[in-house]
Amino acid sequence: MTAEPSAGGGSIVAERIALSALDYPIPARANRLDFMLGALTLAALTLLALSGIVLTQFYNPAPLAAHDSLRYIITEAPLVTWLRDTHVWSATAALGLVFAHLAAVFWRRGFRQPREGLWWSGVLLLALLFGLAFTGTVLRADQEAVEALAHAVAGAGAAGPLGAPFRPDFTPASPLLTRMYGLHVSVLPLALLALLALHVWLIRHLGVSATGAARVAFRTHLRPLAGFTFLLVAVVSVAALAWPAGLLAAGVEGFEVTKPYWPFLWIYAAENLFGMSGMLVAPAVLFGFLAVVPLADRASGPAATVTRWLGVGLLALKIVAIVYAALAPGQSHLNMQM
């Protein structure tokens, strides 16, 4: 243990906000970038929340007004449109970082005893992030949104009673788009917060899965983490200025002429190849695999080796599917026209 003296050296402020609580020991290796990917995802989520709060003041979730409100944001409100671009790029950053985090934790087997719960809470967080990305896409009410919603409705139909809230006829009192908005700004963020609290609690008490005997104070982790966070903010802001988020024309139902947001391209590829069943089975395979990883890879042995290379194979397959879907000509599904 080579923990440094407490922050602020007993200053008035440090004492009163208990900064010394940040001096608990962590593995020295945890100060590497590959151990900060989860925290950087959290930073991207914070950017998303802050920009999203502003957007809620300008976005109208009524089906007839949603597209027009976005057009208003883009054409009339310079600050809000930049915040919307920041929101979209933060979402891309969060999803990219969370996949990198997942891959890093998987590779160093950070799911082994006693961290199974940490892994499973992370898998659920990943699913929630997908849900947030999906509902965010739908809110644009443009062609891509209408097609995404049609896929959600079809998937809900196949899911039986579980899919009921995603059906247009679930309630005549509120349109599906408005209900998606409710999911995007309240239900999913609240669930995300609750799971994040559990995830952070488990990290704090179980520790990260870094090897090595050397220990440093957690406080030393904060400086590089803050550095990378500011770097992330700068990169997202530059992207928002240089490549602002677009908007397609108001959606026309019954057609499929677009491709989904990139994190969903692998599902689109599966749908291209296997139809509706591909759209349902591909995510089930990924999340099913992620769920059983801590059970299959408990200790060194053939099962651990198989699990590791199966995971590597799935990741490679997913990347190939995303590239294929991005490059392949568009296809229509669910009997929609092109």
Next chain:
Amino acid sequence: MLRSRATILGLALLVAGATIAAAHEKGVLKLARREFPAGDTLRLAGEKFSRNGRLTLSLVGTGGRTVLGDVQTDGGGAFGAGLLVPGNVTPGPYRLVAVAEDGDEVAGLDVAVTAPAAAETSVSHAGMAHETGAGEMTPSAQPLQLKRARSGAVTGSAIAGIVFALALAGVLLRNSKPAE
């Protein structure tokens, strides 16, 4: 006896008539705005129509009827759609009508079509038109060519913020101890 048969027949006809009348419920059309330019996509929604039915939406004016397209109602009798108002529709007052499959008009609204809007929205429709046989609907994968709101103050502040964030990142990362 004859009188009671006539009564039953009369009741039966009444019930049948009521059934026929209920085959199409009069629905409600909802528009974001009653006035829209030719060539623009008209966003509209409807409710209280017959469930799982097909409606044809048309503009009826002095020059005749222009079919905008067909929509399908859901299990609750509602629909939401974006239909293209053809660019060649003459500006003027129209009645937007919804017609059920048997030709019964089940809803209508007074609207006004204005002259086509300037380039920005119609550009994205061009080249992506799809003939559907029941009117034009133009789904497009191309982003709208919208004139973005720009402000020197916002862009300047964003750039200053980026420079500040990069500088802070540099200082913090430079002074960080390398991981062991």
